[in-house]
Amino acid sequence: MYSIDEVHHILQFIKDLGLEPIHLIQTIGHMEFVLKHPAFHDLREEPRTPAVLCPSKPESLTLVKNMLQQALDVQPDAKYFHIGADEVWHTGVCEQCHSRAITNEHKVPSLYLEHIREIVLFIKQQRPELVVLMWDDMLRSINIDPLEYYKIGELVEPVVWNYNVMEHFQIENNLWDTYKKIFSNVWAGTAFKGANGSCQIMSPVTRYVSNQKVWLKEIxxxxxxxxxxxxxxTGWSRYDHYATMCELLPVAMPSLSFCLLYWKSADEHTQDKLQVSEVLLEEQWPGFKLAVCVHSFVMLRERALQLLHGDAVATWFNPWQLKHRYTSPAQVDRIAGFSYSIWADLKMLQEDMLQQFPKVTGKRSSDEWMESYFVPLFKRISDIYEAASAASLASASVRPT
Structure with missing residues (x-):
């Protein structure tokens, strides 16, 4: 997606802001961006999905090492490195992996842990000072014996992620007991966006601050x-490589701001007094105008869905009535008026969004968002407005056709 020069520019820009950039390179799961290509099809663990890399093929390790080498070379002063390794949905499926697993005393977990060991040792041989991070979800179901055998605690620091609100947050005590024995350090993984639903477009601040609160309580x-x-x-923009975009970064700026403020607050008393808001001052809100457009779209979508799924359409303008041309002009006039009002507002908003999107993202992402969320709703409202306008010109029906 980026040239090496662009990556250098991004890394320098991050440093100029006083931040520490950390590469995250997926190394076994979430490998769709590589395994979708025909050249790498044979490296899939499960042929029907490009999600997981087969750890038994020598070419797989070569591929991952080449990816890691690129990232290491482009950031020679890195302090941390993240190898991903989450959501490995298919393990021990292919014939080679199955054979390896049944002959190993640690069975299926051995495939995953040996792969992790190999790639971390590859990193450490070149940069022994690097702290290697990985997501912990695949470690949770592995017994302590394999973790100790493969000395995973000497290789990585796990990021224990849980994005739930306080009411639904739960991490078993036995997991912490295991991690205490295995790891010197662990990290907490929270969310400020992208954990509210795979096609949600808003980032409710109170929802995400709740996740920070419960994590701090846990710590x-x-x-x-x-x-x-x-x-x-974390601030996810898609649930996986093939998922559509969820919450945009400009929309999530208030959430990010208040989540960071919560961690920055010195003590519990200060944190309890923190007043969160769903908005920021415009001068503190990068991408403010696009965020306002998305907020407006959400309100218009609610109006549109109330019309489309409301009693008026279901009672006087449903598909059967349309098909058989059995309508009352007075009722249809009301539906035409409501739909035109929404249509006109959506039309104005469309012009604003098309102006704002290029300021924060590229054409492909702009087109994807508009065609995934805006265009289908606009078409449904346009269709009902046109149909209602035509039906309102007719006389009251005598009988269904």
């Missing part, structure tokens, strides 16, 4: 057991 309760080295506030 405090474990202060005598677990050493937390840091917190990662």
């Amino acid at each position: 405090r309760s474990l202060s005598n057991k677990i050493n937390f080295a840091g917190v990662i506030l």
Whole structure:
């Protein structure tokens, strides 16, 4: 997606802001961006999906090492490196992996852990000072014996992610007991956007601040057991490579701001007094105008869906009535008026969005968002407006056709 020169520019820009850039290179799961290509089809663990890399093929390790080498070369002063390794949905499926698993005393987990060991050792041989991070979800179901056998605690620091609100947040105590024995340091993984639903377009601040609150409560309760080295506030833009875009970064700026403020607050009393808001001042809100457009779209979508799925359409303008031309002009006039009002507002908003999108993202992403969310709704409202306008010109029906 980016040239090497562009990557250098991005890394320097991050440093100029006083931040520490951390590469995240997926190394076994979420490999769709590579395995979707015909040249790498044979490296899939499950032929029907490009999600997971087969760890048994020598070419797989070569591929991953080449990817890692590129990232290492482009950032020679890196302090941290993230190898992903989450959501490996298919393990021990192919014939080679199955054969390896049944002959190993640690069975299927051995495939995953040996792969992780190989790639981390590759990194450490070149840059022994690097702290290697990985998502922890695939480690949770593995017994302590394989983790100890493969010395995973000497290789990585796991990021324990949980994006739920306080009411639904749960991490089993036995997981912390295991991690205490295995890892010197662990990280917490929270979310400030992209965890509210795979096609949600708003980032409710209170929902995400709740996730920060419960994580801080968890960290405090474990202060005598677990050493937390840091917190990662994740902000996903898709649930996977083939998913459509969810919450845009400009929309999520208030959430990011208040989530960071929560961690920055010095003590519990200050945190409890923190007043969150769903908005920021315009001068503090990068992408403000696009965010306003998305907020407006959400309100218009609600109006549109109330019309499309409301009693008026279901009672006086449903598909059967349209098909058989059995309508009452007075009722249809009302539907035409409501639909025109929404249509006109959507039309004005469309012009604003088409002006704002290019300021924050490229044409492909702009087109994808508009065609995924805006265009289908606009078409449905246009269709009902046109149909209602035509039907309103007719006399009251005598009988269905």
